[in-house]
Amino acid sequence: DPSPSAHRRVLLQQAVKLQEPTDVLVMDREFTVGQVQAAGATVWVTRLLKNMTARRADPPPYGGRGRPGKYGDLVRPLARRRKGQEIAATEPDQVITWSEYGNDGDRTLRAELWTKLVLPDAAPGSPTFTVVAIYDPAYTEPLLVATPLALTPQVLRELYRDRWPVEQI
Numbered sequence: 001d002p003s004p005s006a007h008r009r010v011l012l013q014q015a016v017k018l019q020e021p022t023d024v025l026v027m028d029r030e031f032t033v034g035q036v037q038a039a040g041a042t043v044w045v046t047r048l049l050k051n052m053t054a055r056r057a058d059p060p061p062y063g064g065r066g067r068p069g070k071y072g073d074l075v076r077p078l079a080r081r082r083k084g085q086e087i088a089a090t091e092p093d094q095v096i097t098w099s100e101y102g103n104d105g106d107r108t109l110r111a112e113l114w115t116k117l118v119l120p121d122a123a124p125g126s127p128t129f130t131v132v133a134i135y136d137p138a139y140t141e142p143l144l145v146a147t148p149l150a151l152t153p154q155v156l157r158e159l160y161r162d163r164w165p166v167e168q169i
Contacts, residue, residue, distance in 0.1 A: 012039040019043070024149070026163045033146050034119055037127055045151075045159050048131065048144040050078050054117040057128045070124060075114050077133050077144060090114065092133075096153050110135045111153030117146075132156055 008030060015025055016039045025044040027036065033054075036044050056072025079089040092112035099108050112133045118126045127148060134143040134157050145156055 009035065009039070012036065012041070015039075016041045024159060026159055028163075033129060037119075043149065045145055045147045045149070045156060047160065048077075048146055050141070050144065051080055052077065052131075052144070053120050054114070054129075054131060055120050055122070057116045057118045057126070059124075072118070074120065075117055075131070077112070077114060077131050078142070098154060107137050109137075109153075109157075111157075113153070 012027075012031060012035060019025060019041070023043065025036070025041055025046075027044065027046040029047045029049055031046050033046060033048070036046055054075045056075060059069035059072050062068040073090075075090045076087065077089060077092075080087050093115050094113040096111045096113070097108055099106055112135075114131045116128050117131055118128055129146050129148045130150075131144065131146050132153050134145070134153055136143070136157075143157065143160060145160060147156060151159070
């Protein structure tokens with residue numbers, strides 16, 4: 001199969017196979033959370049599309065009437081517009097801010113975290129991951145990443161920034 005999707009699937013499987021215990025796979029938006037999980041990766045960070053959605057791993061508590069819920073609530077990390085309508089973002093589970101000192105002066109960064117998420121169509125008991133939106137005043141849009149690892153937003157940002165030198169035109 002010469003298609004780009006087949007090439008990405010084989011590339012991802014090979015990367016997982018060659019991964020050392022101390023390696024973290026850091027990927028761009030071309031590799032979705034579903035593809036990474038299907039390849040068997042357990043230590044990874046991937047950038048997400050701005051319109052991504054996920055579900056809470058745990059269903060909401062039973063309300064006393066009807067059939068109990070099987071799936072968790074839908075989570076949308078970033079607000080967006082569709083057909084002229086604003087679709088609101090889901091409130092984060094945690095917000096972290098920190099200051100960074102660099103050549104261009106002091107700046108405050110903010111990260112919003114959503115934890116214990118699964119893919120929207122995942123069966124109950126599927127592997128969970130965390131989504132982090134990192135807002136940097138130097139950029140107009142946040143960096144949206146997912147990982148199954150318990151890493152701080154600062155570490156996630158630095159891991160992803162380490163791959164930027166390879167993204168050349």
